[in-house]
Amino acid sequence: MNTSPAADFARRLFEESGLTSSHEPIDVMLVSIFLEKHYGLNGRLGRLATEKDDTFRLRTDTSDHLVKVSPPDEAEAVVALQTAAMRFLESAAPQLPIQRVKLTADGKDSVAIRLNDGRTRILRVFEFVAGPVMAHTSPDDEQLAKAGEMLARVDQALKAFTHPADRRGLVWDIRHFHQLTGLLEYTPIPEHRRMAETVFRHFDTAVVPRLSDLETQVIHGDFSPYNIVVDPNSDHFVTGVIDFGDTVRSAVIFDPAVPMANLLGTTPDHPWRDACAFVAGYQRERPIQDSELPLLPIAALARLTLRALITNWRAERAPERREYILDHAKDDWINVERSLAVRMDDVVAHLREARHGHS
Helix, strand or coil, X not given: CCCCHHHHHHHHHHHXXXXXXXXXXXXXXXXXXXHHHHHCCCCEEEEECCCCCEEEEEECCCCEEEEEECCCCCCHHHXXXXXXXXXXXXXXXXXXXXXXXXXXXXXCCCEEEECCCCCEEEEXXXXXXXXXXXXXXXXXXXXXXXXXXXXXXXXXXXXXXXXXXXXXXXXXXXXXXXXXXXXXXXXCCHHHHHHHXXXXXXXHHHCHHHHHHCCEEEECCCCCHHHEEECCCCCCCEEEECCCCXXXXXXXXXXXXXXXXXXCCCXXXXXXXXXXXXXXXXXXXXXXXXXXXXXXXXXXXHHHHHHHHHHHHHHHHCHHHHHHHHHHCCCHHHHHHHHHCCCHHHHHHHHHHHHHHCC
């Protein structure tokens, strides 16, 4: 990126999001030693692919756990925010299937690992939520609505939550989208750049003037189909809510915009259908204000475009995660194109209709 003030802001945002540096995967033996010493846990550690941290599945004789070690450039306060949000939900809304944090033998939420280069990484252990993630199933409209209801309940429960680090800088936070036009220079295909410019124009016109008056609170931030564990045979459908790594204080409508973005284009002939089914469920539990509803599809498009723009930028800088990053975003430009072919007014009308149908 160049050296303009906008480029400096974007660079800072990437740094604060822990996405600027590559790092060596942490040694499995070191993780095993810390698990035994601080948690009394022994077992087989299997490494899992993730965006930026080191994540393992720990299989013991009696149960499974998820082990996460934060990247060295992620602030300790940000890791503490993620953990605090999960602990808050555990006590404020125990009926919600939020992944649980396991305490150390002396009652702490995490353990600091001091590296030889002076940096610190935070090790945490969570319960392992068994079952497929929604991304690996084929949910029908009602199941998508159930997932929407669950996010609305999470948002309602988080309304009272605060934390000193909840105003963190996060590149994935949709409120910063208009300040990331510099990513266009890393997009080699002209047609992709043209589509992104269209989305930036939509966002600048409709969302940016409203940013200061949108309802805000701490949100999950990444309620994607990869972070929703489900049981397709259960009436409840959603059996686990995982990964609070993008927890942040932002506009509440940006929370359902994330799963909408992930669902765009999944039915090519009706690219907004699954996204609208999700929001119909969300609005059963938490109706979106009339003044904010028209911004939702634009925010969803912005999030999908942002992921497409960041993909090549990230893949260049983190070659060890390149496969994971590219795989998660492989259809993004196709889905942006499909979604842009539908009039935003028609999408908003559909969202309004669905809400009144369940009022």
